[in-house]
Amino acid sequence: MTEIYGTFVGRWYVTLLGLIFLWRAGRQLGWRKTLVYLVASLGVGILAENGSVHFGFPYTGYSFNPALRGHEIFVGSVPLMVPMSYGFLGYFGFAAGRMVASGPGRTWAARWWQEYLLGVVLAVWGLWIFDPVARLGDRWLLGELFRYRGPGFWFGLPFGSQVGFTGTAVILVGLLVRLTRDDPDLAVDRWTRHPQLVALVVWNLQIAVLAGVAIWLGFDNIGGSALVLWVPAAAVTAVLWSSQRHLAGADRPDPVARAEPVPVEVGA
Numbered sequence: 001m002t003e004i005y006g007t008f009v010g011r012w013y014v015t016l017l018g019l020i021f022l023w024r025a026g027r028q029l030g031w032r033k034t035l036v037y038l039v040a041s042l043g044v045g046i047l048a049e050n051g052s053v054h055f056g057f058p059y060t061g062y063s064f065n066p067a068l069r070g071h072e073i074f075v076g077s078v079p080l081m082v083p084m085s086y087g088f089l090g091y092f093g094f095a096a097g098r099m100v101a102s103g104p105g106r107t108w109a110a111r112w113w114q115e116y117l118l119g120v121v122l123a124v125w126g127l128w129i130f131d132p133v134a135r136l137g138d139r140w141l142l143g144e145l146f147r148y149r150g151p152g153f154w155f156g157l158p159f160g161s162q163v164g165f166t167g168t169a170v171i172l173v174g175l176l177v178r179l180t181r182d183d184p185d186l187a188v189d190r191w192t193r194h195p196q197l198v199a200l201v202v203w204n205l206q207i208a209v210l211a212g213v214a215i216w217l218g219f220d221n222i223g224g225s226a227l228v229l230w231v232p233a234a235a236v237t238a239v240l241w242s243s244q245r246h247l248a249g250a251d252r253p254d255p256v257a258r259a260e261p262v263p264v265e266v267g268a
Contacts (some may be wrong), residue, residue, distance in 0.1 A: 011081045017088045017202070024198050025091055033179045039085050041172055045083025048168055050076040058164030062148040062194055068145075081147075089114070090172030092206070093123025095199030097173070100237055103244040104191030112177060119173040124166050125229065126206060131157050132222050134211045139217050204230075220244040 025034045029219050052059040054077065064079060073080040088114050097118030101109035109115040132155035138144040152158035211226035 002071060003073045006093045007073045007079070007081055010072070014081045014085055014088075017092075017206075018084065020202055021088045021091055022197070024095065028047065028095070028183075028195060029179055037091070037175060037179060040175055041087035041090055042083050044168060044171060046075050046078065048086075048164070049078040049082055052161075052164070053077045058160075058167060060158045060160040060164070062146050062161075063149075064146050065144045066142075086172060087169070090119075090122050090169065091175065092125060092199050092203045093121075093169065094119035094173045094176040095196045096203040097122045098198035098241075099194055099200045100233055102196075103241045104194055105188050105244065107186045107188060107195060112181070116173060116177045119176070120166070120169045122203060123169040123173060124162070126203065127165050128154065128162070128208055128229075129214075129222070129226050131161070132219075133214050136214075136217055140213055155219075157223075191251035238255075 022034065025037070029037065048058055051057050052061065053063055064077065064082075068074075068079055075083065094115070097120075098107075098109065098115040100122075101118050113171040134142055134145055135148075135156055148156065148158060148161070152161065154162060191197070206227055207230060211223040214220075214221035214226070
């Protein structure tokens with residue numbers, strides 16, 4: 001009972017993100033596909049985290065705080081809440097990437113690979129901020145969570161850890177792209193009603209909160225890096241969306257037809 005409480009109540013912020021994820025993914029994907037994605041992402045997280053702890057792959061070698069045992073549910077050598085968060089990271093990155101790529105007036109990007117690419121980038125970007133701040137967990141409510149075996153280039157994180165998670169994001173976001181391949185491309189009359197708006201807001205809030213925690217702890221370099229990354233990205237997004245406003249529904253390719261080759265008549 002103590003371990004259940006520690007996992008779902010003690011880590012209330014993970015539970016909160018999980019509930020938001022279930023709310024939005026359930027509406028977008030339907031409960032069957034949401035369950036498929038949740039189980040798959042949990043499996044990927046368990047294998048990747050335990051593989052790194054025991055074999056240094058795919059995120060290089062690190063270990064979790066052994067004092068957490070008895071207070072939280074563990075799966076192998078990993079606290080359950082860590083692989084649980086994989087589903088949230090992947091989904092919020094994917095959904096936010098879809099809205100950035102499609103613009104506030106449509107539900108699909110012009111090409112499937114555009115939202116796939118942005119989904120991977122945003123999922124990894126979130127980790128770029130989360131991991132350095134999580135490494136300082138003993139100084140705020142997260143508590144001491146993990147420790148890498150060696151120094152790294154990104155605020156103490158090894159380069160290999162970032163490369164490894166990029167591969168994981170490719171898998172998670174790719175699964176979501178596959179599960180949503182039949183979604184209709186619909187016009188959105190008001191940007192405040194866009195189905196991916198909540199995900200985009202949540203993604204940005206995570207970055208903002210973590211950057212704020214870093215600055216509050218006195219690590220202005222981490223918080224400043226988030227700002228340096230976020231401002232240009234926000235400006236590029238604003239320009240992109242502004243340039244899309246002239247597009248009408250009839251001018252956008254159909255989400256199914258766009259994936260098929262267009263026949264070209266050769267010869268007279």
